[in-house]
Amino acid sequence: MARKNQKRFEIVHPDCSGIDVGGSEHWVAVDPEKCDDPVRQFSTFTDDLIALADWLGSMDVKVVAMEATGVYWIPLFEVLDARGFEVYLVNSRATRQTSGRKSDVLDCQWIRQLMTYGLLSGAFRPADQICSLRSLVRQRTNKVRDQAKTINRMQKALTQMNIQLANVISDITGVTGLKILRAIVQGERDPEKLAAFRDGRIKADRATIARSLHGNWRAEHLHALDQELACHDFLEKQIGECDQAIAQALARLPVLEEKVEAPGKSLRSPHRTSDEQSVLHRALNKIMGVDLTAIPTIGIDTALVLASELGPDLSRFPSAQHFCSWLGLAPPTRISGGKPLPGKAPKIINRAAQALKQAATSARQDKSFIGASHRARLTRMDTSCAIKATAHQLARLIYAMLTKGQPYVEKGLEAFEEKSRDRQLRALERKARKLGMQLVKAA
Structure with missing residues (x-):
C-alpha cells in the first residue's frame, strides 16, 4: 500500500535539455512532450553546432546541461552561451547511472531528467574575458x-x-x-x-x-x-x-580600482625584469580590486595564476567554506557511522589550489603571522598536511579580500604569540577544572 505522505520530486527546470558530449558527435535530449523526436544527433562541425542551438531555441529550451568531457565541450559551450542559454557544465560523477545501462541516447536523456528536477549543479567557470x-x-x-x-x-x-x-x-x-x-x-x-x-x-x-x-x-x-x-x-x-x-x-579587462599603491615587498619572478613586474602588479591590482601580493608568500606569479583561474567575482561561492571545498583544500568529510571511511578522497586537480600550495611551501621561513602559523602546524602534523592547511588559510584570506574588497593587514609575529599564549592558558584552565583545581596568576 502506497504511503499517503510520500514526497515527490519537484520540477525545477521544465524547459531544459541534456547533452551527451563526444569527440565526433553530440546527442541531445529535450522534453518528449514537445516533439515526436526528442533525441537527436549532431556532429561536432560548426554548422551542426549552430543547428543544434537553433533546434534548442525552437523547442523553447532555457537551460542546457552537459558533461565536462575532455575539451570537446568547449566549442559547444561557447556557442550555446553566446546564444543566451543557461549552460550547466556538470561533473560526470554526478550523472553516473545506477542501473548499469549505458548508451549515448540513454545518457543524454538521463542528464535531462536529472536537470529537470534540479539534481545537477554547474561547475564554476569565470567570465569569458x-x-x-x-x-x-x-x-x-x-x-x-x-x-x-x-x-x-x-x-x-x-x-x-x-x-x-x-x-x-x-x-x-x-x-x-x-x-x-x-x-x-x-x-x-x-x-x-x-x-x-x-x-x-x-x-x-x-x-x-x-x-x-x-x-x-x-x-x-x-x-x-x-x-x-x-x-x-x-x-x-x-x-x-x-x-x-x-x-x-x-588591458582589455574591466578596471575595479584605479588607485594602485606600490607593493610592500620585493617581487621576484624569473623571466621578468623589475619593470615588467611593476607593470604586471599594477594591472593585476586594477582588475582584481585588491593587492593579492600583500599576503605573505604570494608572489606576482601566484597572483597572476589566481587572477586567471578565479577572476575578481567569487559570488558563485556563498561562503569561504564553499570556496575552499571547490579548491579541494577543505578538511575531508568522508565519514559514515561516526568513523572516517577507508581509502583516499577523489583527487581534485585545481591550478589555483596548486598555486596556493606552492606559496604555502615558502611560508616556513617567512617572518609573518602566516609563517608562524605554518611553523606551528609543522610541529604537530606532517609536511603535506601542514602545507594544505596553510593553503587553506591563504584561500580564506583571498576569499575575504575579493568579496569584501578589503586590503590585507599583517598581524605580525606578536599577534600569533599572543594568540598561542591565550590558547595554552585556556587549555591549562580546562585541565585544572577537570582535576578540581583552579589556576592562580602569580603576583
Missing part, C-alpha cells in the same frame, strides 16, 4: 615547464662530458652560464677563455670555474647540448610572446 586570460597563463606555464626540461637535458649533456659547471654556479641559464654554453656550442674548448665569461656576482673564482670546464667534449653530447640550447632560446622567445599576450588581455 577571464577564460581568455586563463588560457594564455596556462600556455605560458606549459612553456616554462618545457623550458625546465630543456635545462635538465642540457645539464645531462654537460654531466656526460664531465663538465662540472653546475657545481660552481647556481644557475647554468644565468648570465655567466649562458655565455659559457654559447661559447662551447660555437667551438670554444679552452677552459681559461670560457672562465673569462665569469660575472662579478659569481661567488666561485675564475680558477675554480676553469677547473670545472675540463671535459671529454664528445661529439654526440655536444650535438645534444647545441639542440637543447637552441630549444631553450626558442622557448624563451615564446615565453616573452606569452607575456605580451597576457599584458594585452589584462
